[in-house]
Amino acid sequence: MTAIVSFTGDANPYGGGDPYADYRTAEFPFTQYANLADRQLGAGVIAANDEFFAQRENLLVPERAEFDPEHFGHKGKIMDGWETRRRRGASADHPWPTPEDHDWALVRLGAPGVIRGIVVDTAHFRGNYPQAVSVEATSVAGSPSPEELLSDDVKWTTLVPRTPVGGHAANGFAVAVEQRFTHLRVNQHPDGGIARLRVYGEVVPDPAWLSALGTFDVVALENGGSVLDASNLFYSPATNTIQPGRSRKMDDGWETRRRRDRGNDWIEYRLVSQSQIRAIEIDTAYLKGNSAGWASVSVRDGESSDWREVLPRTRLQPDTNHRFLLPSPAVGTHARVDIYPDGGISRLRLFGSLTEAGSRSLDSRHQELGA
Incomplete structure (x- = not known):
């Protein structure tokens, strides 16, 4: 684990105006992950x-996180985060918390995976943030209860050792542990408040589950697909296109800035593993005056092979889910959607199944990560 940028100490008390004006943050090298x-x-x-x-x-x-300086309740200032009470010592002679005292929260990851970085955000916690934080992780199959996760037979791996953090700041930590995890334990020492938690990494699905499904979306984030690159991220992230479910509003998809040249926009993806693609969905939900005019889809097999078009440039309708059956399965490890000339799509679905080589590769990675 390596701290990228270190923020420590209090932020100034809120003095009015934009509460984010003095917020401390940095560019972190792991936020390209999901x-x-x-x-x-x-x-x-x-x-x-x-x-x-x-x-x-x-x-x-x-x-x-939002901040309303006048928002108070019966317990005091209402904060947009997780905040615990002030810890006290055992007696009047020892009124201070012990070095071991801390508060904790258990987090179930939305998808198991390898964690590349963590951001512990203390936005608006200026004098009531924790003195330090630590983060541990474990991998437990199924849907364990909190009691099961806290039992003595569960092994926890330290991702972020006890580290001082700053108030009203994005405290980022790179993680270099090549294991697949399902749950986190976030600790704040000795007490205080954290506004937001972000856990960036690579999804590593269960090969047995995908095998049982047979046909599934081989580019979906929850199944292990990922975005490698995109031509433009002006309005929204390209990862939105492989999120679960249909888009719920315009910024829940991918939209580019308006082009003033003769080019086009695109996204490149890595599939979960080598797959046979048999059907494609391109959804433009909630993109009504700004959807892409046309789209094409290409695949390639391996990092250095040539792109092969499997869906030629096809007219798209606004706010519509488009479905295409391929005349024959397209085998590949990567996919690319090109939109013309600009605009956006909300979702891309590539339905198919793993090849034998893809299954072996995914099984091998699963075992290497100790899953």
Whole structure:
């Protein structure tokens, strides 16, 4: 684990105006990966030892934390995050928390995977943030209860050792542990508040589950697909196109800025493993005056092979789910969607199944990661 940028100490008390004006953040080298703690993938904060001032579920809210200086309740200031009560010592002679005292929250990842980086965001927690944080991870099959996760026979691996953090800041940590994890334990020492938690990494699906499904979406994020690159991310991330479910609003898809040249926009994907693609869906839900005019889909087999067009440039309709059956299975490890000339799509679905080589490769990776 390596801390990328270190923020420590209090932020100044809120003095009015834009509460984010003095927010401390940085560019982190792992945010190109998917957020494995995304509620849309099925992540959840399943337990916490204390949430006196603010609820644990706020940690995974997708929007940035909000701050209302006049919002108070019966327990005090209402914060948009997870906040615990102030810890106290055992007696008047020892009123301070012990070095071991801490609060914790258990997080179920939306999709199991290899974690590349974590952001512990203390936005708006200026004088009430934790002195330090630590993060542990484990891999437990099925749907374990909090009691089962906290039992003595569950092994936890430290991803972020106890590390000082700063208030009103995005505290980022790179992670270099090549294991597949399903759950996290986030600790704040000794107490305080955290606004948001983001867990960036690569989804590693269960090969047995995909084998049982037979035909599935081989580019879907929850099945192990990923975005490698995109021509333009002006309005929204390209990863939105492989999120679960249909788009719920315009910015839940991928939209590019308006082109003023003769080019076109595109996204490149890595499939879960080598696959046979038999059907394609391109959805433009909620993109009504800004959907792509046309789209084509290509695949390639391997990092350096040539792209092969499997869906020629085809007219798209706004706010419509388009379905295409391929005349023969297209075998590949990567896919690319080109849109013309610009605009957006909300979802791309590539339905097919793993090849024998793809199944072997996925099984091997699963075993290498200790799953």
